[in-house]
Amino acid sequence: MSRSTLATRESRSPAVEPPAVRAVDQDVRPPAARRIPTVLTRCVARCLHLAPMARSTTQLLRKRVNRAHVTPAFSTRAQRARAALSMRPMLEAVSLTKRFGSVAAINDASFAIRPGAITGFLGPNGAGKSTMLRLFLGLTHPTSGAALIDGKPLREWPVPSRKVGAVLDTQCVHPSRRAIDSVRWAAWLAGVPAYHAEELLDRVGLGAVAGQRTGKFSVGMRQRLALAIALVGDPEIVVLDEPMNGLDPEGIAWLKELLRGFRDQGRTVLISSHLLAELEDLVDDLVVIARGKIIGSGSATAFIDRFQTQTISVLSDKPEPLCAAVIDAGGEVMEMQGQRMEISGLTSIQLGEIARDAGIALLGLTEERSLKRAFSEATANMTDL
Numbered sequence: 001m002s003r004s005t006l007a008t009r010e011s012r013s014p015a016v017e018p019p020a021v022r023a024v025d026q027d028v029r030p031p032a033a034r035r036i037p038t039v040l041t042r043c044v045a046r047c048l049h050l051a052p053m054a055r056s057t058t059q060l061l062r063k064r065v066n067r068a069h070v071t072p073a074f075s076t077r078a079q080r081a082r083a084a085l086s087m088r089p090m091l092e093a094v095s096l097t098k099r100f101g102s103v104a105a106i107n108d109a110s111f112a113i114r115p116g117a118i119t120g121f122l123g124p125n126g127a128g129k130s131t132m133l134r135l136f137l138g139l140t141h142p143t144s145g146a147a148l149i150d151g152k153p154l155r156e157w158p159v160p161s162r163k164v165g166a167v168l169d170t171q172c173v174h175p176s177r178r179a180i181d182s183v184r185w186a187a188w189l190a191g192v193p194a195y196h197a198e199e200l201l202d203r204v205g206l207g208a209v210a211g212q213r214t215g216k217f218s219v220g221m222r223q224r225l226a227l228a229i230a231l232v233g234d235p236e237i238v239v240l241d242e243p244m245n246g247l248d249p250e251g252i253a254w255l256k257e258l259l260r261g262f263r264d265q266g267r268t269v270l271i272s273s274h275l276l277a278e279l280e281d282l283v284d285d286l287v288v289i290a291r292g293k294i295i296g297s298g299s300a301t302a303f304i305d306r307f308q309t310q311t312i313s314v315l316s317d318k319p320e321p322l323c324a325a326v327i328d329a330g331g332e333v334m335e336m337q338g339q340r341m342e343i344s345g346l347t348s349i350q351l352g353e354i355a356r357d358a359g360i361a362l363l364g365l366t367e368e369r370s371l372k373r374a375f376s377e378a379t380a381n382m383t384d385l
């Protein structure tokens with residue numbers, strides 16, 4: 001929907017704007033001192049992914065400032081509890097298609113993401129992940145179908161930043177602004193109070209550099225700052241595109257703990273990442289996409305069970321006789337390197353019995369089960385699905 005369409009719709013439809021807000025809007029005017037250069041407004045608006053929601057930068061600024069003054073206290077906890085009770089999907093794609101010319105970036109995708117869970121969004125390069133996230137955030141329009149946030153498009157929620165906080169792009173802050181000002185300005189544009197800006201920077205580990213200009217921030221620091229900005233509205237849903245990029249192992253561990261904390265608070269997290277090993281102990285559910293088509297969604301455990309061929313890694317000082325015994329028993333030797341073999345088609349108990357009967361000692365045995373392996377299987381075989 002274009003910016004002007006949205007503005008027209010809001011003015012036609014009183015239900016979109018809470019009555020209390022409209023009533024006070026007439027009396028409360030933003031202070032003149034709050035006039036901010038247009039370039040800065042655009043920069044932070046881009047970061048908050050608000051661009052399609054305002055007719056012009058000036059209007060966006062005026063509207064957000066008015067809301068910042070009058071938005072009533074928002075009971076996100078109660079809303080989250082209600083959403084969890086009803087188990088209505090927090091994000092839902094309904095027969096969603098997005099075409100760029102002849103390319104179907106998203107091809108008739110349907111899935112639902114439950115509230116209060118961490119969902120990993122996986123796919124090979126060019127699969128359509130960023131396009132899907134942009135569709136949910138209203139940054140691009142579907143060719144057909146719908147991308148719904150808690151039952152309706154994000155633009156139809158009165159204060160979108162209360163509903164969703166997103167990090168799609170870490171290059172979104174003006175390099176000459178201080179970190180603290182970037183967060184305050186983002187809060188102001190989002191129409192929410194800015195008094196907790198320092199607390200947000202503390203929360204993402206940037207409290208000590210709150211007064212520094214962001215131009216010289218490292219990639220990891222930018223990730224953290226973008227996350228602080230995404231959280232200004234205390235959102236029910238957090239959407240993150242490759243948030244682990246640029247973070248060191250300690251930073252990744254910190255981020256995972258933060259996201260687990262969000263889940264404990266009842267928030268919904270959607271995270272796309274190529275670091276599958278890092279996602280494995282984090283996500284509850286998965287949505288897997290390849291070439292614009294959804295090839296699996298639901299519980300991460302069920303996904304791994306469905307796509308991974310069970311393999312056993314075994315170490316033996318007599319690999320050749322063991323290999324022959326495994327094949328005789330109907331198993332398959334996938335790989336052999338020195339004393340180590342990878343075997344499929346047998347359980348570890350069967351393998352132990354075969355080795356015992358052949359008089360071969362097993363020096364080590366591990367059942368391999370990983371998200372990475374299941375993902376490779378699923379995307380490699382996608383033409384068969």
Ligand SMILES: Nc1ncnc2c1ncn2[C@@H]1O[C@H](COP(=O)(O)OP(=O)(O)OP(=O)(O)O)[C@@H](O)[C@H]1O
Nearest residue numbers: 100103104105123124125126127128129130131132
């Ligand atoms: N604005 C656009 N114009 C034309 N084609 C586009 C546009 N945006 C995306 N595409 C195409 O849509 C497909 C999906 O792209 P998208 O960026 O969503 O994939 P992705 O899964 O996020 O990839 P990556 O993991 O590499 O970031 C690609 O073929 C891409 O070239």
